[in-house]
Amino acid sequence: MHRIFLINQDIKMITFRSIFLLLMIFNNIFSMSAQDKKSYNKLTVEEQQVILRKGTERPFTGKFVSSKEDGVYNCKQCDAPLYKSGDKFDSHCGWPSFDDEIEGAIERKVDADGSRTEILCANCGGHLGHVFEGENYTDKNTRHCVNSVSLSFSPIQIQTIDLSAPKLDTAIFAGGCFWGMEYYFQNKKGVKSTEVGYIGGEVRNPSYAQVCTGTTGHIEAIKIEFNSKEISYEELAKLFFEIHDPAQVNRQGPDIGEQYKSAVFCMNEEQKETIFELIKILRNNGVEVVTEVHDAQRFWVAEKKHQKYYQKTTGRPYCHFYTKKFK
Numbered sequence: 567m568h569r570i571f572l573i574n575q576d577i578k579m580i581t582f583r584s585i586f587l588l589l590m591i592f593n594n595i596f597s598m599s600a601q602d603k604k605s606y607n608k609l610t611v612e613e614q615q616v617i618l619r620k621g622t623e624r625p626f627t628g629k630f631v632s633s634k635e636d637g638v639y640n641c642k643q644c645d646a647p648l649y650k651s652g653d654k655f656d657s658h659c660g661w662p663s664f665d666d667e668i669e670g671a672i673e674r675k676v677d678a679d680g681s682r683t684e685i686l687c688a689n690c691g692g693h694l695g696h697v698f699e700g701e702n703y704t705d706k707n708t709r710h711c712v713n714s715v716s717l718s719f720s721p722i723q724i725q726t727i728d729l730s731a732p733k734l735d736t737a738i739f740a741g742g743c744f745w746g747m748e749y750y751f752q753n754k755k756g757v758k759s760t761e762v763g764y765i766g767g768e769v770r771n772p773s774y775a776q777v778c779t780g781t782t783g784h785i786e787a788i789k790i791e792f793n794s795k796e797i798s799y800e801e802l803a804k805l806f807f808e809i810h811d812p813a814q815v816n817r818q819g820p821d822i823g824e825q826y827k828s829a830v831f832c833m834n835e836e837q838k839e840t841i842f843e844l845i846k847i848l849r850n851n852g853v854e855v856v857t858e859v860h861d862a863q864r865f866w867v868a869e870k871k872h873q874k875y876y877q878k879t880t881g882r883p884y885c886h887f888y889t890k891k892f893k
Contacts, residue, residue, distance in 0.1 A: 606643045606690060616715045617643050617692040620684070625660025628714025632656070637721040638668075644690035645718065647671060649710070657703050661695065662714055665706040670771035670866070672697075672710070685710060688771050692716060734758055735794050737802050738765060738831040738862060740787035741810035742818025745875040746883030747788045750809045752874065756797025761789045762875075763867040765831055771866055780823045787831065789865050800840050806830070807844060809886045813854035819885030829858040831865075844892075853891060 615621040630639070639649040639662075648671045649664045657663035673688040674697065685694045695712040703709055741747055744762035752760045764777050767784030777784045790802060810818055810828060818826045832838040838859060845855050876882065 607645065609643060613642060613715050616713050620678075620693040622695075623661075623713045623715050628661060630662045630714040630717055630719065631660065633662070633719070635719070635721055637719055639664075639712075640718045640720055641687040641690060641692055641694075642716050642718050643692040644687060646687055646689035647720075648687065648694070648717070649712075655704055657701075657709055657711075659709075659711060662712045662717065663703070664710040664712065665704040665708050667710060685712070687716075732793050732795060734791045735799065736833050736862075737790040737792065737799055737837070738787055738833070738865060739790070739803075739806045740765065740785040740827065740829040740831070741806060741812070741857075742786070742826045742828075742885055743821050743883070744786040744788050744868065744872065746886030747786075747806075747809070748874065749876045749883050750805060750886060750888065751788060751790055751802070752877075754797060754802070754805070756795075757790055757792045757802075759791040760874075761865075761867050762872050763787060763789060763865050764825075765863055765865050766829070766860070774869055774872065777825050778823075780825060784825060784866070785827055785829055786825050786868075787829075787865065789867075799837055800844070803830070803837075803840055803844055804892050807848060807855075807857075808891050809888050812848070812857045815856050821885055827858065828856060829860060831860050831862045833862050848891060851891070 609617060612623075616623055633654075634651075636651050638647050638651070639654075640647050647668050649667055653664045653666040655663055655665060671688055672694070673686045673691070675684045675686065676682075677684040677696065682696045683698075685697045686692060687694060693713075694716045695710065698709045698711060699707055701707070701709055739747065748760050748762050751757055763786075764772050764782075764784035765787045767777070767782040769776060769782040769784070772782050772784055776782050777786065792799075792802065812828045814828065816822070816824045816827045818828070830837075830841050832841060838861075841857075841859050845857065845859075848855050
């Protein structure tokens with residue numbers, strides 16, 4: 567019996583050790599997956615404790631508590647800009663304090679304690695700290711209490727401005743999957759830059775996954791910066807109508823949903839007049855057009871993996887094809 571008892575005790579010890587080791591492994595896997603699944607910056611143990619496990623650094627120990635340098639405070643995990651130095655103030659609380667945020671950069675959630683409001687990076691979900699209102703520290707009556715360890719800092723870079731550089735104009739078009747739209751615009755002479763993103767919805771800084779649900783009200787779109795001395799807005803607008811089917815409602819080819827609708831977001835009345843004139847020409851030529859025309863709204867830049875997609879994959883659009891529609 568004594569021998570059996572010892573064997574049972576050994577089995578229990580092995581079981582407890584196994585469970586402990588498994589818990590340690592799962593904890594590490596969780597930390598790694600939460601941090602590495604989008605190739606975020608590698609975090610130290612201390613940074614993981616705060617950013618991933620919602621811990622708090624000791625007051626008056628953080629490197630940014632008393633910093634006054636001009637620049638931008640970014641998320642330590644993903645480098646997303648969060649706060650401007652001009653919104654930082656000294657609250658004497660022991661942590662960096664800000665009375666405002668960069669638009670769309672911060673997500674708010676009810677804290678686990680049920681009373682405070684937690685603040686997180688809207689891009690990666692990393693824990694930053696808490697936000698408090700009604701304390702009357704500043705005119706904005708808001709205090710973002712942020713852990714220094716959750717932040718990195720980018721000082722203002724003094725740049726030389728080339729006064730001879732031409733002023734660029736902006737055009738925003740939506741006509742189905744933004745990968746294909748960018749494919750046709752990015753290499754046009756006179757086009758200086760292109761960005762794909764989301765426009766027209768109510769959710770701030772939406773993700774691709776959120777927009778794909780069709781519940782945010784956003785449309786996939788492309789934002790184009792161009793030199794009007796090299797290519798006109800009318801030429802870009804004609805190309806827009808010629809690379810997609812403006813007759814399709816809330817879809818483009820195999821892509822179905824309101825996020826794929828045909829729409830133009832105009833920066834001024836001149837652009838709007840140009841679009842209406844081109845729609846009139848198309849309809850007179852027997853082309854059905856359901857393209858919506860709106861004033862320009864806030865454009866949210868999509869994730870990096872969606873930018874210049876076909877340059878990275880060396881593929882070709884599956885739902886955009888060039889068809890000449892104007893003489």
